[in-house]
Amino acid sequence: MQKVAINWFRKDLRLHDNPSLYYLSKLPWPIINIFILDEQENYEKPLGGASKVWLHHSLVDLNKQLDNKLLILSGNAKYIFEELLKKYQIKTISWNRCYEPWRIKRDESLKQFLEIKNVAVKSFNGSLLWEPWNILKKDSTPYKVYSPFFKRGCLCAQPPRKPLLAPEKLNLFDFKDKKSALDELKLLSSRKWAKKISKNWKISMAGAENKKKLFFSDKIFKYKNGRNFPSMNSVSGLSPYINWGQISVNELWYQCQDLLTHNPENPNITHFQSELGWREFSYNLLFHFPEISTNNFQKKFDNFPWINNKNFIKKWQKGETGYPIVDAGMKELRMTGYMHNRVRMIVGSFLVKNLLIDWKSGEDWFWDNLFDADMANNSAGWQWVGGSGADAAPYFRIFNPITQGQKFDLNGEYTKFYLPILSKLPSKFLFNPWEAPIEIREKASVFLGKNYPFPIVDVKDSRQKALKAFKSL
DNA sequence: CCTGGAGTTGTCCTA
DNA sequence: TTAGGACAACTCCAG
Numbered sequence: 382m383q384k385v386a387i388n389w390f391r392k393d394l395r396l397h398d399n400p401s402l403y404y405l406s407k408l409p410w411p412i413i414n415i416f417i418l419d420e421q422e423n424y425e426k427p428l429g430g431a432s433k434v435w436l437h438h439s440l441v442d443l444n445k446q447l448d449n450k451l452l453i454l455s456g457n458a459k460y461i462f463e464e465l466l467k468k469y470q471i472k473t474i475s476w477n478r479c480y481e482p483w484r485i486k487r488d489e490s491l492k493q494f495l496e497i498k499n500v501a502v503k504s505f506n507g508s509l510l511w512e513p514w515n516i517l518k519k520d521s522t523p524y525k526v527y528s529p530f531f532k533r534g535c536l537c538a539q540p541p542r543k544p545l546l547a548p549e550k551l552n553l554f555d556f557k558d559k560k561s562a563l564d565e566l567k568l569l570s571s572r573k574w575a576k577k578i579s580k581n582w583k584i585s586m587a588g589a590e591n592k593k594k595l596f597f598s599d600k601i602f603k604y605k606n607g608r609n610f611p612s613m614n615s616v617s618g619l620s621p622y623i624n625w626g627q628i629s630v631n632e633l634w635y636q637c638q639d640l641l642t643h644n645p646e647n648p649n650i651t652h653f654q655s656e657l658g659w660r661e662f663s664y665n666l667l668f669h670f671p672e673i674s675t676n677n678f679q680k681k682f683d684n685f686p687w688i689n690n691k692n693f694i695k696k697w698q699k700g701e702t703g704y705p706i707v708d709a710g711m712k713e714l715r716m717t718g719y720m721h722n723r724v725r726m727i728v729g730s731f732l733v734k735n736l737l738i739d740w741k742s743g744e745d746w747f748w749d750n751l752f753d754a755d756m757a758n759n760s761a762g763w764q765w766v767g768g769s770g771a772d773a774a775p776y777f778r779i780f781n782p783i784t785q786g787q788k789f790d791l792n793g794e795y796t797k798f799y800l801p802i803l804s805k806l807p808s809k810f811l812f813n814p815w816e817a818p819i820e821i822r823e824k825a826s827v828f829l830g831k832n833y834p835f836p837i838v839d840v841k842d843s844r845q846k847a848l849k850a851f852k853s854l
Numbered sequence: 855c856c857t858g859g860a861g862t863t864g865t866c867c868t869a
Numbered sequence: 870t871t872a873g874g875a876c877a878a879c880t881c882c883a884g
Contacts, residue, residue, distance in 0.1 A: 520882095526861065861881085
């Protein structure tokens with residue numbers, strides 16, 4: 382039997398700074414590169430629609446980079462490896478670690494199974510700057526507050542791993558009896574929507590590299606403040622690439638370190654690093670408190686009197702709440718598979734604190750529609766917005782969608798782009814069109830209840846209701 | 855065990 | 870028009 386090594390690609394779809402692949406490239410055996418669509422092993426949260434679209438294009442690209450020798454399969458990983466063991470003498474199987482609770486469990490039992498079969502199993506850290514089990518307080522319990530987690534925990538720990546280069550030479554095993562092609566995974570179930578949301582993205586390693594270059598050459602120097610303004614395009618936009626590993630956070634981290642040597646203590650650069658720190662924090666929470674993806678972190682929220690009005694959920698999803706900044710955000714999500722961070726907070730606050738809908742409904746919708754849908758970030762983010770999370774926003778912090786619009790979308794560029802129907806409205810009324818005199822609305826061809834909805838709730842009333850409900854906990 | 859300071863992202867009212 | 874304080878109290882964390 383042919384001796385081989387297997388590199389199992391998961392959420393590390395890149396050749397550079399890939400510890401697992403790098404390791405195998407130094408061994409004498411030809412490498413079978415494999416990707417397994419294993420979402421059916423995660424009953425609770427199978428991949429969302431947008432994630433599948435991103436994955437599809439990513440796999441096309443990765444396969445190309447690997448000379449068309451990527452083996453793409455779908456199903457239960459254990460059975461798949463069992464089959465491969467019948468055909469090959471597998472010396473080593475190696476992968477980069479994932480941190481979702483279901484994967485940790487699955488990988489553990491898989492490791493045992495493979496070791497019994499005399500396969501050497503290796504796993505590496507390819508996606509976190511610090512391993513969650515290494516960042517603990519002095520009493521060796523995990524952190525629950527971001528600032529000490531990052532400042533004391535991360536920054537005082539061993540510095541992150543330095544990035545690796547792509548292996549110079551890869552001895553790729555030519556897998557002749559490919560059974561499943563990418564198309565059989567049916568990742569593009571709705572081609573029309575898939576096409577629409579992919580339009581603004583180059584979903585490939587080259588696309589990732591471009592976006593990264595663009596960010597580091599210029600945008601990062603306005604990051605700290607610019608990131609608050611959705612029309613400024615000052616955010617990195619790297620999250621989907623980070624999610625699937627086309628970009629390595631270690632590379633980002635050390636690129637920041639490099640920049641910092643020429644721009645010491647530049648607050649824009651350190652701010653971006655601290656955003657990477659938030660990702661670490663989310664993973665830290667998910668690792669130490671795996672229930673956060675389904676349960677309120679603060680138990681008292683289990684008694685919260687949510688009003689799970691289905692009609693409101695629908696309107697929120699479609700961007701028909703009557704609050705332009707909220708609706709624009711929800712349209713951005715459906716149109717591009719992405720939403721600006723500032724707007725994520727606004728639509729999140731609105732769903733939870735004005736519509737009184739459980740954060741899980743929001744989490745589900747984001748999971749299905751975001752290219753960067755990531756279990757750790759998504760649950761931690763929503764619990765933060767909802768007030769039920771670790772170190773969450775205090776309950777009285779309720780965003781006002783009118784004020785937020787006026788403050789962060791000053792000239793309405795963002796809102797008008799996603800809601801062209803409002804483009805002729807004077808900025809004074811852009812975020813509260815129902816308060817505009819009827820003549821002004823008519824002149825701008827805005828007909829409330831016809832081509833743009835009336836607000837579905839009153840923010841003042843609903844704010845008071847939310848405050849009361851939170852107090853009752 | 856005790857103590858004190860601090861805690862991503864806001865809003866509203868009042869003077 | 871603008872700046873400052875109230876909003877509530879609790880838990881986390883380090884010394």
